[in-house]
Amino acid sequence: MELWYTHLMRETIDQDSLLVQGNRACALGALDAGVRFFAGYPITPSSEIMEVMARELPAVGGVFMQMEDEIASICACIGASLTGEISMTATSGPGFSLMQEAIGYAIMAEAPTVIVNVMRMGPSTGRPTTPSQGDVMQARWGTHGDHPAIVLAASNVADMYRLTIAAVRFAQRFRMPVIVLADEIVGHMRESFSPEIAGRYRLTSGDFDFTETYIHPEMVREVHPPHELGTLIHPHVTGLIHDETGFPTNDPKKSEQFLRELHDKVVHHRGELCLYDVKNVGKGRVAVVAYGSCARSARAALKLAEQEGIPVEVLHLYTLFPLPVEIIQELARRVEFILIPELNLGQYAREVRRLAENWTTVVSMGRIDGNLITPRDIVDRLAELVGKYESA
Amino acid sequence: MKSTPSKQRVRSTPRFDSARCKNCGLCACVCPVASIEVPASEVPILLEPDKCTSCRSCEFICPDFAVTMAKA
Structure with a gap:
C-alpha cells in the first residue's frame, strides 16, 4: 500500500x-x-x-x-x-x-x-x-x-x-x-x-465532500456549502451579514439566523471537535487540566505524584475552543480540586472555573517568567493543596 | 402625531435590450436568486420579478450594456 x-x-x-x-x-x-x-x-x-x-x-x-x-x-x-x-x-x-x-x-x-x-x-x-x-x-x-x-x-x-x-x-x-x-x-x-x-x-x-450548491432551498443549515467557482454559479462574498443569496441583508430575522448558524455549526459538532486525552480516569483524588507544553509536565507529574502518594487524574486538552463542557464538568464531579498549570496568568483557568465551580474548586497555577512549569513544580503545588478543599 | 401608512417601495428590475443582447447568458450566471433565464437565441427573461433583489449584478456584468434597471 x-x-x-x-x-x-x-x-x-x-x-x-x-x-x-x-x-x-x-x-x-x-x-x-x-x-x-x-x-x-x-x-x-x-x-x-x-x-x-x-x-x-x-x-x-x-x-x-x-x-x-x-x-x-x-x-x-x-x-x-x-x-x-x-x-x-x-x-x-x-x-x-x-x-x-x-x-x-x-x-x-x-x-x-x-x-x-x-x-x-x-x-x-x-x-x-x-x-x-x-x-x-x-x-x-x-x-x-x-x-x-x-x-x-x-x-x-x-x-x-x-x-x-x-x-x-x-x-x-x-x-x-x-x-x-x-x-x-x-x-x-x-x-x-x-x-x-x-x-x-x-x-x-x-x-472534503460538499455536494450542495451555494443557493440552498432551506434557510437553516449547519454548514454552508462552498462556493462553486468555475461553474455557472456566480457567488458573492462579503463580510457583511448576508442571506442565503450571499448579498447583504438588514433583515433582523435573517441576521439572527445567520449568526446563530455560524455558532451552531461549531456547538452542534462539539463531540467531533473536542480532542482530549484523560490519564488515570476515575482514579484521581485531584485533577490537573493542561494543554500545550504544560501538558507534558502534567503527564510527567502524574507518575511523580503517584510515587508520593497523591492520586492524580490528568486531562490533556488538544482542543481549547469550543470548550469541552461535558468533559470538564464530568471531571469536576469526581475530584477534590482542579489545578491548571499554564504559562500565563490563568486565562484558561477562568474558563474552566466558570464550568466547574458548582462542583469543585479550580486553582490556577500561572508562570510568566519565561521558564517552563516543571513536573516538580506541579507535584509540590498539589502536595500543598491536597486536603485543603472539601471532597466533591 | 398621526401615523401615516408606509409607502410601498417599488423596486427596479432589469430590462433587457434585444438590440444589444448577444445571448451570452452571463446575467443568468450572476443572479443571486437564480431568477433570470436565457432561452436559446432569445432575450433573457426575468422569471420571478418578486424574487429580484435589485442587486444590479446583471447590469454590472453585462458586457454589451443590454441591461438597464427600471421600476415597474
Whole structure:
C-alpha cells in the first residue's frame, strides 16, 4: 500500500522513528494534508514553518508567497481558499494581532484557512525566543463581534504534525478559520516520534465532500456549502451579514439566523471537535487540566505524584475552543480540586472555573517568567493543596 | 402625531435590450436568486420579478450594456 504521509516519511532515520523539529513537523503535516497555498511573513519563533513551505511547496505544484505583512498574509490565504485551494499561514503574537480583523472576515465569509500561532512571551514584541501561552484568549476573542472559534493546542512535535492535519480537516469541514496554538518550546524542539501515529489522522475524501450548491432551498443549515467557482454559479462574498443569496441583508430575522448558524455549526459538532486525552480516569483524588507544553509536565507529574502518594487524574486538552463542557464538568464531579498549570496568568483557568465551580474548586497555577512549569513544580503545588478543599 | 401608512417601495428590475443582447447568458450566471433565464437565441427573461433583489449584478456584468434597471 502506498503511504499517504510521504512528506513526513522523508524524515525517517530508521523505520520506526524520525527526528523532526516542531515547526518542521507542522509544515510537513500541512503538506501531507494537502495545503497548497502558503502566504506569510517570517517571525520568530514560527519562521521555520515558512522556510519549509518556501522550499517544499513549489515542488508539489503549490504556491508560496512572502507578503509585506501579516494582514496581507491572511488576506491572501482567504483569497486562495475562496478559489478552492487549501491555504495556511503561520505567525507569532505580534503578527497574530495584525491578523485579527481578517480572521473575523474569514469567519463571516466562511473561508476555510489554517492559522498557526507559535506563541512567544508578550505583550508586544515581548521575548521572542521564550515560551508562553498568553494568546489563548486572543485566539478565542481576538476579532470583534460574537463569533465562533476553533482553537487547537499542540504539546509536542507529533502534535504539531497531527493537529495541523486535524486543523485542515476542521477548516474544510466547518468552512471557517482554525487556529493552531503552539508555544516556542514546541516549535523549536526537536524530538523523535513514531511515524505510525500519522496513519491515524489521514484525511478521507469525506472530509472534503460538499455536494450542495451555494443557493440552498432551506434557510437553516449547519454548514454552508462552498462556493462553486468555475461553474455557472456566480457567488458573492462579503463580510457583511448576508442571506442565503450571499448579498447583504438588514433583515433582523435573517441576521439572527445567520449568526446563530455560524455558532451552531461549531456547538452542534462539539463531540467531533473536542480532542482530549484523560490519564488515570476515575482514579484521581485531584485533577490537573493542561494543554500545550504544560501538558507534558502534567503527564510527567502524574507518575511523580503517584510515587508520593497523591492520586492524580490528568486531562490533556488538544482542543481549547469550543470548550469541552461535558468533559470538564464530568471531571469536576469526581475530584477534590482542579489545578491548571499554564504559562500565563490563568486565562484558561477562568474558563474552566466558570464550568466547574458548582462542583469543585479550580486553582490556577500561572508562570510568566519565561521558564517552563516543571513536573516538580506541579507535584509540590498539589502536595500543598491536597486536603485543603472539601471532597466533591 | 398621526401615523401615516408606509409607502410601498417599488423596486427596479432589469430590462433587457434585444438590440444589444448577444445571448451570452452571463446575467443568468450572476443572479443571486437564480431568477433570470436565457432561452436559446432569445432575450433573457426575468422569471420571478418578486424574487429580484435589485442587486444590479446583471447590469454590472453585462458586457454589451443590454441591461438597464427600471421600476415597474
